[in-house]
Amino acid sequence: MNKIEIALLCAFAAVLAACCNNNVVPPDPVDPDPVESRTLSFVLPAVGEDGAAVLKTAWQAGDQIVVHGEYARDQVTVTLDGSDISADGKTATKTVDGLHPYRREDCASVLYASYPASAVSNLKHCFFYSAFKSENVQLMAACNAADTFEFHNLTGVVTFKVSGDYDSYTFTGRKEATVNYSLYQVKITDTETDLKQFLQDPSSSVTRPVVADGQTDNVLYIPGGVDLVGGFILQLFKDGQAVKGLTDKDAFELKLGDVLSLGDITAQLVDVGDDIDPDLATAIDTKDHANCYLISAPGIFKFSAVQGNSETPVGAADHAVILWETQCNDAEITSRSVLKGVSFDEESNYMCFQVPDPVQPGNALIAVLDKNERVLWSWHIWIPATPVTADTYGFGSFKMMSRNLGALVDTQPGAPADPRSFGLLYQWGRKDPFLGARAIDSAEPVAFAGTAMTVAEGIIAPEESIAIPTTLVNVEGAWCTGNDNMMWGDVERESSAPKSVYDPCPAGYRIPGRKHFTIFQNDGTGLSGWNYDAANGVVQIGSPVAAFPICGYLKNDGTFAGGSAIVWDARNDYENGQVSYCMFIDGGNSRKTGKTRAFGGSVRCEAE
Secondary structure, three states, X not given: OOHHHHHHHHHHHHHHHHHHOOOOOOOOXXXXXXXXXXXXXXXXXXXXXXXXXXXXXXXXXXXXXXXEOOEHHHOXXXXXXXXXXXXXXXXXXXXXXXXXXXXXXXXXXXXXXXXXXXXXXXXOEOOOEEEEEOOOOOOEEEEEXXXXXXXXXXXXXXXXXXXXXXXXXXXXXXXXXXXXXXXXXXXXXXXXXXXXXXXEOOEOEEEEEOOOEOOOOEEEEEEOOEEEOOOEEEEEEEOOEEEEEEEEOOOEEXXXXXXXXXXXXXXXXXEHHHOOOHHHOEEOOOOOOOOEEXXXXXXXXXXXXXXXXXXXXXXXXXXXXXXXXXXXXXXXXXXXXXXXXXXXXXXXXXXXXXXXXXXXXXXXXXXXXXXXXXXXXXXXXEEOOOOOOEXXXXXXXXXXXXXXXXXXXXXXXXXXXXXXXXXXXXXXXXXXXXXXXXXXXXXXXXXXXXXXOEEEEOOEOHXXXXXXXOEEEEOOOOOEOOOOOOOOOOOOOOOOOOOOOOOOOOOOEEOOOXXXXXXXXXXXXXXXXXXXXOOOOXXXXXXXXXXXXXXXXXXXXXXXXXXXXXXXXXXXXXXXOOEEEEEEEEOOEEEEEEEEOOOEEEEOOEXX
């Protein structure tokens, strides 16, 4: 053992002996940052005229400020008395004991202040950072210059008034702008100021209680400020359910100390279902546009506002409406039950709609209007109760839809025809549906909410029908001028015929060609599985069975013809133009024939 090792052992033995001696106490370690007492001044930041009502402009007795050095365990909470505050309220001066300055060679500031103390959530080893938990209050922080703290404002502010029966609101920054987080940390020294150093659990949405008396400002403080590049969405809630909403798509940079005053928003609110952010919606026309969209799940959906089955814009669109909804039965229906709402987004040219959860099977007709309330285009939203399929039913390669267009369920052979299997009715060549009968041989349509069908006398141009999607044109023969044989895109007449802008079928389907559909239009004597079941109101053909309900049709005067049915195909009588071809179910048989184009018949789509 060398001399150094022997010396160390002797020293250790001496210390051990001293600690074991009750009359000897070892000295405390030296504190590198000794406790100090200082007289500190706290100075409020300047506030603009628009912020005077919602940002702090004067200290008040009882205000609490946290002052800290390197460790949160050593921070001191300073409570102001009235005698500490200057006459103008801008400065408060107080002697503070128990301070632990944090001295560093790279900066002169040694103490750091945060306000209000109730929101401070400094980390254990806080250094020169100030951290805050998520609270809806104005936040401020500062570093010392000698014994003075010049505070920085750390929040932007949004204010609004509202009247109504609401208990809370949610403010959401569009384009995923961050407006909330669980912890907000800043760094402020005399050499560096970083006012958004760290965010924990950042979120684009924040929910707060609301005062809805129309007189009181609701004030939302957003720490760090935010660039609302896409605007914002504000929704009002009652008992956990969103009731009304307001979307503002104007960009606004909410800097620290800025105030975005929305005023009284009551008159601007719309039903929450009509306040849809397209960025949150699922596109349903990524492959093909259509006049009918088939939906089976709840959610928010969008599609381009173009003329169905084309890329042609609809025109100077302004806003969207729900024209009607039906659950395809005789039960009373409440508005906004099939669709929760609809909106048009001018910026993206998207039609957006919301399907409630749980889903309510049914049909809806929605439209986009111009500023003069003229319908520019309309679309059928089809929400069936059971999946829609297609099959050849044992006849060649032609695949036909398992139900009429708009039907919520398939027609079941051997059982009374369910009105939900009837589907919707169409004047030949038109894209927009009309309501079917509520029962076999009924003269009444299914129950609906919204705009009722009207009947107009006289022939119109095809394009004029676009603006009147709920009007049945009453003529005996052709409802429109000209004799456009391709209004429903007769691909068997022209093999290269595209799907027409008037074709009402959803993407992946089209109006069936004449030759394809003929096999179902014979009188049944030579068809496999053919049966005419008048008692149940069903005709069945093929194997597996293709079942057609004897659901009636609309005569051109708007009345129902019961005990029969029309199922259109794409072929028009190009010689006289008064009739188009169909499968006509009547008198114990089904056959191919022509019927006046102004009648409202069923459609059984062909898979493309």
